[in-house]
Amino acid sequence: MKDKTTPFNRPHMTGKELHYIAQAHFNGQLAGDGPFTKLCHGWIEEKTGSHKALLTHSCTAALEMAALLLDLEPGDEVIMPSFTFVSTANAFVLRGARPVFVDVRPDTLNIDETLIEAAVTSRTRAIVPVHYAGVACEMDVILEIARRHGLVVVEDAAQGVMSTYKGRALGSIGHLGAYSFHETKNVISGEGGALLVNDSGLAMRAEIIREKGTDRSRFFRGEVDKYTWQEVGSSFLPGELVAGFLWAQLEDAGRITHERLDIWARYHAAFAQMESDGLLRRPIVPTECGHNAHMYYVLLSEHVDRQRVISELKQRGVWTVFHYVPLHNSPGGLRYCRSVGDLPVTCMAGERLLRLPLWVGLSPEEQDRVIRSVIDVVTGVA
Ligand SMILES: *Cc1c(COP(=O)(O)O)cnc(C)c1O
DSSP, X not given: OTXXXXXXXXXXXXXXXXXXXXXHHHHTOOSSSSHHHHHHHHHHHHHHOOSEEEEESOHHHHHHHHHHHXXXXXXXXXXXXXXXOHHHHHHHHTTTOEEEEEXXXXXXXXXXXXXXXXXXXXXXXXXXXXXXXXXXOOHHHHHHHHHHHTOEEEEEXXXXXXXXXXXXXXXXXXXXXXXXXXXXXXXXXXXXXXXXXXXXXXXXXXXXXXXTTBOHHHXXXXXXXXXXXXXXXXXXXOOHHHHHHHHHHHHTHHHHHHHHXXXXXXXXXXXXXXXXXXXXXXXXXXTTEEOOOOOEEEEEOTTXXXXXXXXXXXXXXXXXXXXXXXXXXXXXXXXXXXXSSOOHHHHHHHHHEEEEOOOTTXXXXXXXXXXXXXXXXHHHHO
């Protein structure tokens, strides 16, 4: 069966993307904040309850906007997990701040909320929970710590579109939230993202920062009679062609999530026996978390050689990948950040986590082949 290969990811098109792009072309407005951008903003605000959604050209850009909004000074500290994508940290390092890493929870691999308070110092300004695999962090505890110490909470909800915590949309719970529409995520526009401004007091400055530091958005609403340079900013908005593409995806976000959840559930049932046999550990989703099936991963037992599993699966035409190389002992992490404690769970996840193909259109037959290959290879290697 080597003739057939199953990629790790295959971007899903809903079928309407080119239609909306043609419409944007016909509208004659290609710069940002046109009709499709407004549709996307409205959808996100309605779906999440966020005060204001602002499309950006990536989640990285949304995190950079968040860091600008915080008015950070060199030496200020931001608490986050080391088990995350580089942009979570980099956005704050760009402002001269220092990411402070704490370990993640063994069950969800999300920031361990019980370790946050001990990492707070007089320089701490913010906490950045990352909702790994679209499964929520323990937000009530995190918000309470932030309230006690006067900190801002910026959710890295890059993977969390359509996920919930106690019924609330991820990204809408902290002061600020960041979404990604990168093609490896669930709802996509190639490159793309959004900043969710949940604290209404930050909304006006967020618009200014996104529009090159000017009050151009207010000018277009007729609230001022000319627009001028107000403060430090940049160009963070996508054009209308990208927003048109994204609109086609947002319209179908419910179906996309359902189809992904079905595939996730099939993997979960298929690997129950291997978990009982001690060969791997399946993902754990706390009951208060409604997840979006962003990812299906397994944590291989320490006796299983992950690199061998990946290459033997590849020989069978099944593409699997590991995930984050922890930031804290990377060259950039050692240079710009500090850690509180040894981060043993982070190191474990960095070494033993394996992600399986999960994309809309993965047929049950093809998925069965993936499942059989994983069972054969992991059992053979153990
Ligand atoms: C994908 C991702 C990002 C970056 O998203 P971009 O849209 O590619 O900038 C940031 N944080 C996490 C946790 C991610 O998964």
